[in-house]
Amino acid sequence: MTTETQAGSVHQVLLAVSVLVFKFVAPMQTVPLGNSTLKATRLAYGCWRVAGTWERERVTPQARASGVQAIITAHEAGYKFFDLADIYCDGVSEEIFGQARRKVRALQRSAVIATKCGIRPPNSPEGAPYRYDFSANHIMKSCDASLKRLGAERIDIYQLHRPDYLMDPDEVAKAFTKLKKAGKVKHFGVSNFSPSQVVLLQSALKQKLLVNQVEISLSQLGPLEDGTLDQCLAEKITPMAWSPLGGGHLGDGARQVLPSQEGYRAGKIRRALDKLAREHGVSRGAIALAWLLRHPARIIPIVGTTKPARIQELAQADNIELTREQWYALFTAARKTDLP
Numbered sequence: 308m309t310t311e312t313q314a315g316s317v318h319q320v321l322l323a324v325s326v327l328v329f330k331f332v333a334p335m336q337t338v339p340l341g342n343s344t345l346k347a348t349r350l351a352y353g354c355w356r357v358a359g360t361w362e363r364e365r366v367t368p369q370a371r372a373s374g375v376q377a378i379i380t381a382h383e384a385g386y387k388f389f390d391l392a393d394i395y396c397d398g399v400s401e402e403i404f405g406q407a408r409r410k411v412r413a414l415q416r417s418a419v420i421a422t423k424c425g426i427r428p429p430n431s432p433e434g435a436p437y438r439y440d441f442s443a444n445h446i447m448k449s450c451d452a453s454l455k456r457l458g459a460e461r462i463d464i465y466q467l468h469r470p471d472y473l474m475d476p477d478e479v480a481k482a483f484t485k486l487k488k489a490g491k492v493k494h495f496g497v498s499n500f501s502p503s504q505v506v507l508l509q510s511a512l513k514q515k516l517l518v519n520q521v522e523i524s525l526s527q528l529g530p531l532e533d534g535t536l537d538q539c540l541a542e543k544i545t546p547m548a549w550s551p552l553g554g555g556h557l558g559d560g561a562r563q564v565l566p567s568q569e570g571y572r573a574g575k576i577r578r579a580l581d582k583l584a585r586e587h588g589v590s591r592g593a594i595a596l597a598w599l600l601r602h603p604a605r606i607i608p609i610v611g612t613t614k615p616a617r618i619q620e621l622a623q624a625d626n627i628e629l630t631r632e633q634w635y636a637l638f639t640a641a642r643k644t645d646l647p
């Protein structure tokens with residue numbers, strides 16, 4: 308065995324031991340969402356991939372069962388915040404979450420549920436293109452359909468998935484007010500909104516937007532520089548980070564990613580992550596999440612793995628506090644150019 312393989316094996320053993328020890332320590336820390344009194348765990352579990360495919364007709368009973376197990380594992384590992392969308396596997400992800408809720412009562416009591424609407428698949432109805440739809444009618448109908456699939460009486464945070472080019476803020480405001488009055492939604496948020504789009508929508512709303520869910524990771528640094536995180540800090544909006552491992556590029560490799568993520572290069576970043584992972588006795592993924600957690604805007608990374616062991620070991624990020632120097636070492640490894 309080479310020295311390198313020996314070091315690798317020692318790291319694997321340390322990792323396994325630390326996951327075991329971690330299971331018996333304090334529950335995951337929580338943070339307030341936006342300016343509200345609602346609290347959520349610092350890591351969310353994302354249900355985009357829990358059906359094992361993105362197409363409803365390809366979902367098998369075994370895949371559904373694995374999805375339910377992934378959600379239950381996440382809950383037991385301390386994640387009490389779950390992110391979904393009506394479009395994830397054409398509603399199957401929400402159905403799987405509903406199944407998990409029926410199976411585990413504690414999920415009904417303690418899980419904060421965030422889901423989304425506003426993206427419409429093609430051919431719904433027949434002949435229609437893929438599009439975004441923030442019409443009041445679509446928002447209201449989507450909410451009812453999500454509640455049914457989730458088996459829930461209320462959604463904690465209802466998010467608009469991607470900015471509709473035809474968004475009429477007053478119309479959205481009317482839909483939000485009706486949903487809130489009907490007790491179907493507690494709070495609202497947005498996803499993939501630019502800072503100016505947040506200002507525009509907020510100007511028409513009675514309720515304060517609690518979250519803006521955007522892609523942030525060492526593979527996607529945009530929100531650190533385009534004003535998104537500045538606005539989150541200034542307006543007390545919680546940033547949620549989707550694809551915190553760049554869809555897998557920052558972990559052990561990506562299986563299925565969005566077209567925009569295909570070109571991500573991670574070699575240099577992984578080497579920088581591995582160095583810190585060895586020092587902390589955790590996985591490189593946990594360090595990538597800790598990098599997000601270190602930001603003062605209180606970013607909530609949305610963990611997307613479907614593998615129980617990975618769900619558990621990534622929860623360790625909650626216990627890691629990177630120093631400014633460690634944060635910058637990762638940041639500079641991730642940047643295309645040197646800091647000015």
Ligand SMILES: NC(=O)c1ccc[n+]([C@@H]2O[C@H](COP(=O)([O-])OP(=O)(O)OC[C@H]3O[C@@H](n4cnc5c(N)ncnc54)[C@H](OP(=O)(O)O)[C@@H]3O)[C@@H](O)[C@H]2O)c1
Nearest residue numbers: 353354355390549550551552553554555558559611612613
């Ligand atoms: N608002 C939006 O527009 C939007 C867009 C995309 C996602 N999201 C949300 O963000 C969540 C997370 O996104 P994501 O799934 O792309 O997150 P991610 O954590 O960046 O990527 C997870 C993927 O990486 C793979 N992976 C490879 N090596 C890994 C390792 N060592 N550890 C962990 N995962 C590893 C996983 O495969 P295995 O499953 O085999 O482990 C999985 O396919 C979604 O579930 C969804 O809730 C939102």
